[in-house]
Structure formats: structure tokens, C-alpha cells
Amino acid sequence: MKIGLVQMCSSDDPQENLVALTQYLREAAAQGAEFVLTPEVSNCVSASRQRQQEVLQHEAEDDTLKGVQAEAKALGIWVLIGSLALKTDDPDGRFANRSFLIDPNGAIKARYDKIHMFDVEISAAETYRESAGYRPGQTAVVAETDFAPVGLTICYDLRFPYLHRALAQAGAHILTAPAAFSPVSGAAHWEPLLRARAIETGCFILAPAQTGTHGASLGNARKTYGHSLVVSPWGEVLADAGTETGVTMVELDLAMVENSRKKIPSLTHDRTFKGP
Numbered sequence: 001m002k003i004g005l006v007q008m009c010s011s012d013d014p015q016e017n018l019v020a021l022t023q024y025l026r027e028a029a030a031q032g033a034e035f036v037l038t039p040e041v042s043n044c045v046s047a048s049r050q051r052q053q054e055v056l057q058h059e060a061e062d063d064t065l066k067g068v069q070a071e072a073k074a075l076g077i078w079v080l081i082g083s084l085a086l087k088t089d090d091p092d093g094r095f096a097n098r099s100f101l102i103d104p105n106g107a108i109k110a111r112y113d114k115i116h117m118f119d120v121e122i123s124a125a126e127t128y129r130e131s132a133g134y135r136p137g138q139t140a141v142v143a144e145t146d147f148a149p150v151g152l153t154i155c156y157d158l159r160f161p162y163l164h165r166a167l168a169q170a171g172a173h174i175l176t177a178p179a180a181f182s183p184v185s186g187a188a189h190w191e192p193l194l195r196a197r198a199i200e201t202g203c204f205i206l207a208p209a210q211t212g213t214h215g216a217s218l219g220n221a222r223k224t225y226g227h228s229l230v231v232s233p234w235g236e237v238l239a240d241a242g243t244e245t246g247v248t249m250v251e252l253d254l255a256m257v258e259n260s261r262k263k264i265p266s267l268t269h270d271r272t273f274k275g276p
Contacts, residue, residue: 082178
């Protein structure tokens with residue numbers, strides 16, 4: 001099957017980003033994509049909580065979600081919205097970082113809220129406290145499609161192998177890893193982590209990413225690493241989008257999942273042990 005990975009440089013203006021996203025979906029579909037994937041926070045990349053409060057919406061009203069649903073239906077394709085930043089009704093006012101799998105009828109097939117929050121100090125100049133603005137999800141998700149079961153993850157989830165193993169053991173043949181990765185950690189860890197998760201699970205890893213310096217009307221402009229990747233169940237990098245925005249097309253041979261797992265059936269070799 002043909003898939004299309006969208007690599008974006010989303011600003012803090014959701015309406016502006018929706019225009020670009022719509023064009024990317026149409027471009028991918030025109031090249032034969034049956035499944036198109038977009039990056040984390042496709043609707044709004046912002047380091048300003050004030051700006052997020054001004055422009056983010058609740059799921060039921062979100063213009064990006066509605067627009068992508070309409071495009072998926074018009075184009076007859078599956079779409080993974082890597083994630084949307086959304087308002088919630090939580091008393092503490094925190095947002096949700098939520099991935100959506102949309103079917104060719106424009107219906108929401110699955111939702112996934114990012115479980116692991118990016119609370120790190122990469123350097124004195126680069127510190128993140130995602131949990132201050134976003135509430136963590138509680139539920140892992142595998143969605144059925146007409147081509148393969150798909151397990152959903154988002155960005156920092158990549159560093160937690162047990163989540164990916166659980167998704168694979170629950171039936172996933174494809175794992176999605178949309179991201180807005182830091183340039184520093186991306187250069188060091190992005191490809192090795194994606195390849196490791198693919199090898200450990202015998203899954204295809206589809207990782208659409210944000211890239212470049214993101215336009216900001218308030219607060220500091222964020223920078224992201226890019227390099228959207230597709231990794232085979234054997235750990236081979238099938239595509240690397242580099243740092244430019246656009247659509248990367250890849251043909252997937254889904255039989256590779258079973259072939260890889262037959263060679264090394266480690267998903268069936270769990271053992272209980274004592275300690276440490």
C-alpha cells in the first residue's frame with residue numbers, strides 16, 4: 001500500500017496551518033496515497049500558553065479536525081492527524097495532545113491522548129515542561145483498519161519500549177509516531193529510537209514530524225528536528241524526509257510484518273523473573 005508522510009512547519013496560527021495541511025493531503029492523495037499521516041500538534045506549535053488559550057478549541061468545535069475529516073471523505077483516504085492541541089474541561093485548564101485516526105468516510109476511527117509528558121532539561125537554554133500545559137492520557141490504543149491494525153503513539157512516547165511492545169502484542173502491525181522533536185535530542189536519538197522500536201516489535205514505524213523554525217506571534221519561536229521516517233519491521237529506514245516541508249511517499253509491503261516476526265518471534269518469548 002502507498003502511504004504519505006506530511007512534514008510541516010506549523011506556526012501558532014491554526015487557520016494558516018489548516019490551509020497548508022489541506023494542500024498536503026491533496027498532494028499525497030494525487031500521488032496515490034491510501035493512508036496519509038501528519039505530525040504532532042499539526043494545528044498549532046507554540047511555546048506561549050497565552051497564545052494557546054487564544055487560538056485552541058475544544059474537539060467538538062475544532063476547525064482543523066473538521067477540515068481534515070472533510071478532506072479524508074472527499075479524497076477517500078485514511079488520515080492520521082498526528083495530534084491536535086485541544087482545550088479540555090479539566091479544572092486545571094490543561095490541554096489535550098490528541099491523535100485522531102480518520103477513515104475514508106471522514107469518521108473518527110480512534111483517538112489517543114499522549115501518555116508520556118515531555119518534562120526535560122536538555123540544556124540551560126532548552127527546557128520543556130509539557131505536563132504544565134497538557135494533561136497525560138491514560139489509555140493505549142490499537143485501531144482496526146481495512147489494511148492493518150494500527151497502534152497510536154505520540155513523540156516522547158517513543159522512549160518507552162513497554163508501550164510499543166504492549167501495542168504490538170495487542171495486534172498492531174503498524175505503529176505511528178508523530179512528533180515535534182527537539183533538534184538536539186533529535187540529532188542524537190530520533191533514528192536510533194525509531195529503529196529500535198521497529199526491531200523490538202516487528203512493526204512498521206511511521207513517524208511524520210514537524211521541522212524548522214516555527215512562526216510565533218507570541219513567545220519564543222520553537223525549532224524542531226524534521227527527518228520524518230518510515231522504518232520497516234526489520235529496522236531498515238525506508239524513507240527520510242530530511243528537513244524540508246512536504247510529502248514523502250512510501251510503498252509498504254505489509255507481509256514484512258509476519259515475515260520479520262517468524263524470523264525472530266520475540267513478542268512470544270516473554271518470561272517472568274525475580275528482582276531486581
